[in-house]
Amino acid sequence: MSGIDFGTGAPDAARPDYEVIVVGAGFGGIGTGIALQRKGIHDFIIVDKWDRVGGTWHANTYPGVAVDIPSFIYSFSYEQRGDWSRIFAPGTELRDYAEDMVDKYGLRGKLRLNTTIVAADFDDDSSLWRLTTDGGQQLTARYAVLAIGGLERPKMPDIEGVNDFGGTLVHTAMWDHDVDLRGKRVAVIGTGATALQLIPAIVEETAHLTVFQRTPIWVFPKNDSEVGLLGRQILGRKRIRSALRAVGNVGTELAMSGMVAGPAWLTDTSRRLAEVPVRQWMRRQVDDPVLREKLMPKYGLGCKRPSMSNDYLKTFNRTDVSLVTDSIARITENGVVTVDGTEHEIDVLICATGFKLWEKGSVPPFPMRGRRGIDLETFWDEHRYQSYQGVSVPGFPNAFTITGPYGFVLGSYIWMIEATAAHLSRAIAESKRRGATEIEIRQEVHDEYFAKCLRRQEKNFLFTPACAGSNTYYIDDHGDSPFRPSTHGEMYWQNRHFDLDVYRYTVGAPVRAASVVLSEEAL
Known part of the structure; x- marks a missing residue:
């Protein structure tokens, strides 16, 4: 299987402003930028609504804020530090760590801060993403990466008055x-x-x-x-x-x-x-x-x-x-x-009522429309949260996520970021190598992965009487637990060594299918 679909000879797709646009300048966006550079991809920007990097650690500044995983674990494997002030570092040190990463890896010039993305639309004719900012500007990219964390969109209590x-x-x-x-x-x-x-x-x-x-x-x-x-x-x-x-x-x-x-x-x-x-x-x-x-x-x-x-x-x-x-x-x-x-x-x-995680209107935090205008939030709302290794969703070509459903293994978010960033950068690099204008996860591969996660969920103790009354955010509004039911070792290996042909690559103008087929077997 070559994994390549050839077009009909139509003109090449339009050239975008950037090869990749990364939305989010927290650890997810920073880790993505580093992973892209390591694959020789340098034509990208990192967009963020805040005035500085750090994501969660910039948004959360309440008294006492600190990491609840030892700092020497809650850090990138390739950028370990020995100068933390405490075993569990305060939030300001995590934010400074993010700033240091940006400078050390040459990402400062890639940043577009104080810029909020309010919509993302895939252009079927040009095989690129069009991202609209709160200022009305449109940014285009061949590939879009959502590196938006979940611990910064506050959830107010649903209480009368x-x-x-x-x-x-x-x-x-x-x-x-x-x-x-x-x-x-x-x-x-x-x-x-x-x-x-x-x-x-x-x-x-x-x-x-x-x-x-x-x-x-x-x-x-x-x-x-x-x-x-x-x-x-x-x-x-x-x-x-x-x-x-x-x-x-x-x-x-x-x-x-x-x-x-x-x-x-x-x-x-x-x-x-x-x-x-x-x-x-x-x-x-x-x-x-x-x-x-x-x-x-x-x-x-x-x-x-x-x-x-x-x-x-x-x-x-x-x-x-x-x-x-x-x-x-x-x-x-x-x-x-x-x-x-x-x-x-x-x-x-x-x-202190937490954050909007697996809720309608917050994942993603803006309309994201894929092939033929399919809205990602609507798709997840109607068909349950799902994605291939937390990175790719059928019907959304050239789009990747860092913290997608069934991508995060409970533990340190940094481990997941390294894994999913390695996955998407490897996929984008292969798409470029093949000269493709579109890359999309194959429906059958995605469905097999989703079905596997659901099967493993059946033995998950979260769904046993032991967890009754816990009001846990580990379970979403569909009654699933969209965390990856695997070990960190499995997450690490599979994201770095998956068969590249699990993706479909389109060279030249793509052949448009009549519709995006949603498999009922995995639903």
Whole structure:
């Protein structure tokens, strides 16, 4: 099978402004730019709505923000550092790390910041993508890459009256550093990983802090510390640093990806065994027995992302901190009313309510129309989230994603970025080598991969009674878990060594099919 379709002899497709346009200048966009350069592709730009790079780590600046995976793991394998200030680096250091990557790999001149893409349309006649900016400008490229992360589009709570609140309203992903919390009655809605970092960081400032909890979070002790001179000398040695990284990778593999990729009997047993010491440690942090039980998860460990903190649970021992587990009925001008009729009067309302991930209107965050105007959001809404290795979708030629469905193995996002960036850069380089104007994942290959992911999902413990009531974002609005049910090793290997003929390459003017066929077998 040659993998090449020859056109009908029509004129060559129009020449675009750029060979590749990458949307997003977070770690995904930076990793994509480096991967493209390594394949000899230099005619590209990286577009981002923000005024500087960093993505998630530029958008999220709330007090206490930090990485929850050790910094020597949460970094590119080819750009490891030994000068982190802490084992779990604060968000500003991750943002600075992104800036350093941009300069070291010569990407500064590729950036187009303060530019928001509002639409992307595939031009069937010219075999190129037309991207429209918020300023009305149109940018064209042979290939388009969506490197848009999921942890920067804030999700406000769907609560009656939230916009009627008369005090200060802020979401953690849009933190207002001019807000003064000193001496204020402050409420936090949410007890996920963000709130776990935020609450201990602000409690010393507030007059009274009220935390509204829907679902308690699993909390691990955080073995964090400053990386002093000796630590930097140790981490500065490449072999030692690589060895520590390897050990950390194996631990993360077993603790996270192993929970969804391993056999059910093993994952269930290991999960139950791991819960015992964690529950014991959590209970020791809280003095009041009634309050202690309210903070204990009733769902299984691993059903939603756990986090680490040495201070979060202890915060509830304070007399100036209240935990409210009654459901919120509505928000008024003066505060929050719970279903028991109590109005909690506050001055500042902080929404630590997460981000828009697998939701209609957010994936992707703008209309993206492929062959014959098929809208990507509509396709996913009607046919479930799906893509080949998180990178390619049939009907969307010359388009690739970094964080697409069934591409991310639970663990460090950086591992996925390296894998999917390697995949798409390899595909684009092959398309160029063949002189193709279009590259598109073959329908049957995509369907086989999607069906395989769904089969593996059947043994995923996320769908067992152990996860009932967890309200996990690991499951989308279709009832699927669009994370890749595999190990990191499998993700690493398959993205770098897939058969290049899984794609169809069109040379010259393409022959247009009557329609894009959607296989029902994989749906």
